[in-house]
Each structure stands twice: as C-alpha cells, then as structure tokens.
Amino acid sequence: MKLTVNGEAHEIATATLAELLATLDYEGNWLATAVNSDLVHAAERALFQLKDGDRIEILSPMQGG
Amino acid sequence: MLELYGTKLASRLLLGTAQYPSPAILADAVKASCASAVTVSLRREMAGGRGGEKFWSLIQSLRLHVLPNTAGCHSVKEAVTTAKMAREIFGTNWIKLEVIGNHDTLQPDVFGLVEAARILCEDGFAVFPYTTDDLVVAERLLEAGCRVLMPWCAPIGSALGPVNVTALRSMRGHFPEVPLIVDAGLGRPSHAALVMELGFDAVLLNTAVARAADPVGMARAFGKAVDAGREAYRSGLLEPRDVAVPSTPTIGQAVLQ
DSSP: OEEEETTEEEEOOOSBHHHHHHHTTOOOTTOEEEETTEEEOGGGTTTOBOOTTOEEEEEEEEEOO | OEEETTEEESOSEEEEOOSOSOHHHHHHHHHHHTOSEEEEEEEEOOTTOOHHHHHHHHHHHHTOEEEEBOTTOOSHHHHHHHHHHHHHHHOOOEEEEOOBOOTTTOOBOHHHHHHHHHHHHHTTOEEEEEEOSOHHHHHHHHHHTOSOBEEOSSSTTOOOOOSOHHHHHHHHHHOTTSOBEEESOOOSHHHHHHHHHTTOSEEEEOHHHHTSSSHHHHHHHHHHHHHHHHHHHHHOOOOOOSSOOOSSOOTTOOOOO
16 A cells, blocks of 8 residues: 655555554654544544555644744 | 733743754743743654654643644645644644745735634634734634734744834734734844833744844843833833923022023
C-alpha cells in the first residue's frame, strides 16, 4: 500500500493508523494525527483503516510565535 | 485583572516560544518577562523522534497558560484541522487563529479568518484571531463568536512598531468592552508601552525578545514596559497641547528688574 507520511512516500503493509505509527517508531501521547487533512483522534487510531494513497500527517509540539 | 474567555491572567504579556538561542534561555526569558501565557505550534515529528516531547515537557514546567497557534496555515481547512490537532495535544480550547494571506507581509487572509473563526467558535474553541486593524473585519469576527481580537500593529517579525496609531486608537474606541491584544510587529519595549497607553489590554510578541542580544534582559524590559503602559493608561494621560504651560506657579513670583 502506498502512503504519504509527513510528505514522504512509503510502501508499507499496515492496516490501521495505530499499526503505521508503531511500524514507523512513532509513540507518545504528544502526537496528533490527521489522515487526508482530517483529524484522527488518538483513541480512534487502532480502528482507523488506512487505504492506498492516504496522506498521513503526524505532528508534535513545536516552538511558535 | 485581564480576563480572556473566562480565564484571569496575572500579566498582560503573552510571549512566543520560537527562535530562542536555546531551551534554557527560552525558559529564563519567559520567567523574566512574567508572561502569563506562551504561544506554541505544531509541526511534523520525525519517525522515532522525541523533539516534541522534550519541548512540551519544557512548556509544561513553566506552568503558564498555553496558546497554540495555526501559524503557516494559508487555507481555512488547514487552519481548522491544525486547531483540532492542537486541542488534542495541548488539552486546551484556546487557539491563536492565523490564516495567512500573503507570503511577503504575512498579513491575514481576513476572509478566510472569519470563516475559520466561525467554524471553530461553533466547535467550542476560544478563538484568538490574528487580524488587521480593520474595524469591519473586527465586527465580523465578533459576529462569528470571537470574544478577543488580536490586531497586528506591523508585519510579523518586522519590529516596526505601531505603524498606524490612529487605526489602533479607533479600534480601541469602537470596541471598548472587547479584550484587544496587539499581536505582531512590536520591536521595542517602548512600542509595547505605547499600545498599552492607548488602552490595549495586552501584547503578544516573540521575535523582539527571542532575537535580542540578551533575550532574558529584553524579556524583562518588555514586562516592565507593558506594566508601565497599563499603569499610565489607568492613571489618565495628559493630552498634548500646542502652547507652553508653566509648571512652576507664577503667583507670588518676585519682581527683580
């Protein structure tokens, strides 16, 4: 399955968003996720099914003005 | 005491957290400024990275109110999704709403701003809109549900200070009951003092402190300037006059010619 994660192309076989995060070594409660520009709550990741072509954004706190 | 969306703030200075030489200097500057709130953002995390965790731990240790922003968003959709992601991470419904309309000036896209503000207010957010000093836009933002307005006084990071004092004064006059925070463009503590003397409720700044030769010293200076400006406003400023008026009594002056 072809996915775009934080702007980078990935060929990866994961069914859910939670599996994707684990496979790519993302962990922690300071992460927020969006799929195709819509928020996916942390509690929903385990059941959120990914599909070919999905665009995933994984964000964390950063300095800001 | 300043009250924003039902939250009372001890200080009228809100400080950004970007561009400091180090995390330690950021923390020291925030403390020296006596700021009541800090702004933060969201950015892509690297796979296996823990940069966000370290920064978030630092911010939590400051024990201040956190105001996440939607910096860099150029569309309503981007800004709304970023706001929702910020609420998820930071656990606050406060959002500094930025919808940027021009790459060079970083001025707000006020049409998108109003639209995004309406969506977020209806979703329960406490929206702090980064806007211009346009009164009609301000009215639209209030109609959308905003209870705080944050007009720029000059382009972000420009350090120009208030370029249109008349417009700021007019805004204060038109919205006497709305908390008004000058956000963006302040370069010097005297700029902060000036807008506070105009009756603005608070200032939000970042670059002028973070990029100073001594950010901690500059943070302290801005904190004092904000307090001084507020105290001056509350004390009643003397209106300028075109003629001289002697301050020393003229009655009883000796004739020694």
